[in-house]
Amino acid sequence: MAENKTITPLAHREFAAQYFNNVWDLLEKENRTEEDNERMVHLCHASFLHWTEVENHTAEHLSIGYWQLSRVYVTIGKPEIALEYAKKCIEISEKGGLTPFYLGYAFEALARAYYQLHLIPEAKAAFKKAYSLAKQVEPSDHQELLIKDLETMM
Template structure:
């Protein structure tokens, strides 16, 4: 694929990713919105995977967003499956603590949806431990805010 095709994949990936965030932030999301959110999230992930310059970070974030979306719509098993993929990619690539913390946050959120309190607490504790290693205050704030939204 030429350079313009690679740029198109990157643009589509980012566009779909951002539209997912718009839907996640919508207060009165409908079932149709949830369906669109799932499709956009998968499209974003696919486009990142097709972009020649994609990195393990892109894939980690894509899996994390898939886990988040599935948790938000109450599909805990799917959320956990993507959280586990996020953890695997993030660990294998030895990504920064920020990404590892978010991988554990995704896992904790999935366990919360599944009603597995003990596992949720363990994953949230690991995410919190890793958050302490995040040096950027804004990034650490995002992590702490997201961890606080997990239903306990």
């Protein structure tokens, strides 16, 4: 892939963060249209791409990006694609030695995708793993956030 010298590293970081936040706005929007869903997908991929262009990006950045991609695809009813990104999220989180918070969210994404695919035993196993990881997160490190997200699947 050719390196793009016209976008500065700072601009990549700013685009990544802005697009990430734009995706959240769309995820939380009530009565999203098909156009909103399509824009959300494009913004999410753009955010991820820009993070990969940030020189000092970390496994955390990639884990969060894969997690958001999985959430977007499960939200728009494309669980097969969501499953692929959830698996990538787990892989980068494990390979990067990330904390239980990130790994817990990776398994939360996996559980959601399996659930939408009607693979209930797999969904339950992923949920159980995510919940176990959530219990390892320090309360000061957003444990409650992960547990609340898991509870939305119950």
